[in-house]
Amino acid sequence: xxxxxxxWGLPLVLPLLALPPLASSPVGRGLSAVDAxxxxxxxxxxxxxxxxxxVVILAIDSPSLTLxxxxxxEERQASPLWRDMGPWPWPRALQAELAAQLLExxxxxxxxxxxxxxxxxxxxxxxxxFRRRLEPWRSQLVLAAGWTVERPAPGLAMGSLxxxxxxxxxxxxxxxxxxxxxxxxxxSPQGVATAIPGAAWMEDHLGGFQSPLxxxxxxxxxxxxxxxxxxxxxxxxxxxSIRRLSAWQLPQADPAFWRDRxxxxxxxxxxxxxQLETPFGPQSGTDVQAAAIASVLSDQGLRPLPVPLAAAWLxxxxxxxxxxxxxxxxxxRSLLLGAGxxxxxxxxxxxxxxxxLVRSPASALALPPILAxxxxxxGQASREQRQRAVLQKLxxxxxxxxxxxxxxxxxxxxxxxxxxxxxxxxxxxxxxEGFTALSSRLEPAALFxxxxxxxxxxxxxxxxxxxxxxxxIGDALMAEFGVPRSRGDQQEALAALRAVIGMRGRLAALNxxxxxxxxxxxxxxxxxxxxxxxxxxxxxxxHLEFTxxxxxxxxxxxxxxLGHAFPDYDLLLSGELLALLPTDLPFKSLGEQCLRGWxxxxxxxxxxxxxxxxxxx
Numbered sequence: 001x002x003x004x005x006x007x008w009g010l011p012l013v014l015p016l017l018a019l020p021p022l023a024s025s026p027v028g029r030g031l032s033a034v035d036a037x038x039x040x041x042x043x044x045x046x047x048x049x050x051x052x053x054x055v056v057i058l059a060i061d062s063p064s065l066t067l068x069x070x071x072x073x074e075e076r077q078a079s080p081l082w083r084d085m086g087p088w089p090w091p092r093a094l095q096a097e098l099a100a101q102l103l104e105x106x107x108x109x110x111x112x113x114x115x116x117x118x119x120x121x122x123x124x125x126x127x128x129x130f131r132r133r134l135e136p137w138r139s140q141l142v143l144a145a146g147w148t149v150e151r152p153a154p155g156l157a158m159g160s161l162x163x164x165x166x167x168x169x170x171x172x173x174x175x176x177x178x179x180x181x182x183x184x185x186x187x188s189p190q191g192v193a194t195a196i197p198g199a200a201w202m203e204d205h206l207g208g209f210q211s212p213l214x215x216x217x218x219x220x221x222x223x224x225x226x227x228x229x230x231x232x233x234x235x236x237x238x239x240x241s242i243r244r245l246s247a248w249q250l251p252q253a254d255p256a257f258w259r260d261r262x263x264x265x266x267x268x269x270x271x272x273x274x275q276l277e278t279p280f281g282p283q284s285g286t287d288v289q290a291a292a293i294a295s296v297l298s299d300q301g302l303r304p305l306p307v308p309l310a311a312a313w314l315x316x317x318x319x320x321x322x323x324x325x326x327x328x329x330x331x332x333r334s335l336l337l338g339a340g341x342x343x344x345x346x347x348x349x350x351x352x353x354x355x356x357l358v359r360s361p362a363s364a365l366a367l368p369p370i371l372a373x374x375x376x377x378x379g380q381a382s383r384e385q386r387q388r389a390v391l392q393k394l395x396x397x398x399x400x401x402x403x404x405x406x407x408x409x410x411x412x413x414x415x416x417x418x419x420x421x422x423x424x425x426x427x428x429x430x431x432x433e434g435f436t437a438l439s440s441r442l443e444p445a446a447l448f449x450x451x452x453x454x455x456x457x458x459x460x461x462x463x464x465x466x467x468x469x470x471x472x473i474g475d476a477l478m479a480e481f482g483v484p485r486s487r488g489d490q491q492e493a494l495a496a497l498r499a500v501i502g503m504r505g506r507l508a509a510l511n512x513x514x515x516x517x518x519x520x521x522x523x524x525x526x527x528x529x530x531x532x533x534x535x536x537x538x539x540x541x542x543h544l545e546f547t548x549x550x551x552x553x554x555x556x557x558x559x560x561x562l563g564h565a566f567p568d569y570d571l572l573l574s575g576e577l578l579a580l581l582p583t584d585l586p587f588k589s590l591g592e593q594c595l596r597g598w599x600x601x602x603x604x605x606x607x608x609x610x611x612x613x614x615x616x617x
Contacts, residue, residue, distance in 0.1 A: 008325070008379060011371035012318045029189065034363035036188030038346075039232070039302075042353055043279035048237025052294040054108075056261050057244035057286060058098060059268040060088070064247040079251045088272055091122045093129040098247060098265060103137045106259035110137070111221050111293065113183065113266030113286050115146040117162035131166060134178075141178035142221050143167065145214040147205070161209050181217030185276070185288055186230055193276040195230035196292050196301070202226065218292040221262055232302025232359055233288065234295045238280040242290045244268070262297065264290045302353070305360045314364060317345065321369040331377035331384060338373020342366040420536020424489060425482030425548065426496040426528060426577065427556035428467070430458060430503065431563075432475040433523040450514075451475060454522060457510050461502030465495040470547050476560075480548055483535045493580035494615065496528055500571055501613050523609075527560030528573040530580065558595035559604065566590060568608050575603030586611050 063070055067085045076082040081101075084094040099110040120126035134141055146162040163180060170177040182202075186195040196216045197205075206213050215226045236242060245253055247265075266286030267274055274285040295301035305313070321341055328334040349362040432438075432454070439447050455477060459469050462479045466487070470478040481499070482492040503526070511521040531552025537545065559572045566572065569590075578587060588608070592601035607613060 008372050008375035009322060011368045011375065012321055013368075031361065031363045031367070033189035034367070035359075035361060036190055036192060036194060038349075038362050039194065039353070039359070040188075040190075040192055040279040042350060043235060046354065048241055048280075051236035051242045052298040052300070053243075054261055054297055055242060055290050055294040056258070056263055057242055057268065057290050058102065058250065058263050058265045059244045059246050059286070060090075060266060060272070061246050062269045062271065065269065065271070067248050070248075081251055082248060085248055088267070089121065092116065092120045092126045093122075093133065095265070096130040096133040098250060099141060100133050100137060101250060102258050102263050102265075103140055105255040107140075107263045108260050109140040109142060109221065109262050111142040111144075111181070111217065111262060111264045111289070113144050113217070113264055113289050115144045115162055115183065116164045116166055117146065119165060127166060127169065131169060131173075135175075138170070138176060138178045142181050142217065143178050144183050144217060145180050147182055147184045159205060161206060161213075163214065179220045179223075180214035181220030182214045183217055183285065183289065185216075185233070185292065187276075191277050193233065193278055193288050195232045196296070197226075198230045199226045199228045201230065216292075217289055218296040221293045222296040224296060229304045231295065232304075232357075233292045234300045234302055234357065235278055235280055235291050236294070239283050239287060241280075242287065242294065262293060264293065300357060302357050302359050305352070305358050310361060314361070317341075317365050317368070321372060325369075325372055325376050328373075328376065328380075331380035334373045334377040334380055338370040338376075341369035341373075345369070420534045422532060423483055423486065423535050424530065424532050425480045425486065425535070425552070426492045426530045427533070427548070427552050428462070428477075428479045428481070428496055428499065429527045429556045429560035430477045431525050431560055433525060435475040438520065450519070453510060453513075454507075457506040458503040458524070461506055462499045464502060465499040467495065467499055471545070478553075478557075480533075480535075483533075483548060489530060490580045493530060493577055496577075497581060497585075497613075498615055500526055500528070501615065504570070504613070524570060525560050525563035526571040527556045527558070527563070528571065528577050529556040529559060530574070530577045531555065554597060555595060555602070558598065562593060562595065562604065566606055569606035570609045571607040573605055575605065578603075578605050582615070585615075586613065 064085055065088055067076065067082060071082060081094065081097060084091060084097075095112065095114065099112060102110050116130075120130075143164040143166065145164060148160050148162065150158045150160065167177040167180060182197070184197055185193045186197055186201065188194050196218050202213060202215075214220065218231075219226050245257070264286055266284070266289065268284040268286050270282075270284070275282045276285055276288050278288065278291075304310075321338075324337055324341065325334055328337050343366075345365040346362060349360045349365065352358040352360050442450065454475075455472055458477060462469055462477075465481070467479045467481045468483055470480055472478075479499070481496040482489075486492060487495070503524070507522060507524060514521060529552055531550065533548040533550035533552050535546075535548045537547075555574060559574065562572055563569060569588075572590070573587070581587075586607065587605040590604045590606050593604040594601045
């Protein structure tokens, strides 16, 4: 890697924007929004789970608010609670009676999720009755405080803290007041209630109010200190996942249902508003608070990944992504690599979330690899397009169109680089006998036309078998089988031999045409060998030509030239190549032959001109 390219490496700095204090930047907020969406999806994929047993809801629901439509006047007289129930707001004396009966029946504590910030509309006696009825249960009672934000003008926000007025009354009377809890929950950019505020949020938003400040309702109910970071609410499921009982059913309920449980009293009907969006759809504020309290009491809240661990993970992701993408050799591999890194990160984040209840900055970890891979692939695709154009220009007239299309879909790098690469292939050389004498008898234009007819005939046979027309040298042709794609040594050897059969047949047809024109027939010599070569573009920056070089090329050329010594044979091939062909072919051994420039004799076999050659399909 010669340094991370600035363009495609730019997205790799995104993870750093998920760390404080950059998390409040526009990009950081955008990543947080994506994380919220991912978490909502994770809840939906996980589905409902068993809710903690220690928290239940006494619901102020539609039946309790319309009890006059469910029960006759005579039936309502059977219970003091039923007599007082009706449209909201209920007298505080009724709310106190509900809480007192729950505590008398063994409830561990009662959380009243109704903000009683103003004196009762039913008069001072109603507040007095509330205080008197719950006097014995102050230590087991949690009252709700509210936080609201008003925007009197654009760009101006004013926060107000609404605390229970009854707490001050108890303090004036010299009595320890009940606990207070703030009903505020944090919401994602999409408006989904996701977390219980931490101490850092309280310092930022409530720092100007008189201490002691009420902690979030869940921590007040759990009697636990407030951590600095928010705690994610671990919703058990949709509405109804946490066990509940309608307020009007309290007189008939089994007292054992409430024993040792935290009971949240609050409105659950949409008619009273206070509906919040959750990963499982809209739920009442009471359902949300019950889920938050259950998360704290059961130690099942979603904790953020500690900043040092998050920073280490983010930096590791940057390093791995940069190194991996820098070594990817094609646009397709870059995209697959980026997608793989992103999926692996999401899977690891999902495991942390599902098994350890730890929230990680999933989007800051998963988005950068795929974004960087996209930019990297775009640059590579542009370069590959240029490479394909070079290849097409070099090979369009020298390869079978189907093979050329395959190569252009995925060109190997060395086909467009001057240094080339090692590979094995079958090399074919052909030459015309007596060409010098023929050239002296024909006009240059006629000779030129004749050569074109000859090369067109035998070249078509090479291309038809998937061979590469390498070059024409005077009256000689050089071709390869196995570059730029190899089908295996045996398949390439068979393809080369089929091409020879085709060349012989096409030459015979051409000779018939020449005889009709009064021209002498053409005779060719062929040489075949298989071996290792270097394949690539050879030449200068001004002119490159795709070709192969190596010992195998020299041997094939020498075999073709050796045909001078064996005029009855039009094809000579090496024993190494013959070993790849069927054993029933009519090749004759010509013994060990010394080739010019070759250190040791090699076994040579030949095919006589008048012997036909056929290959079984």
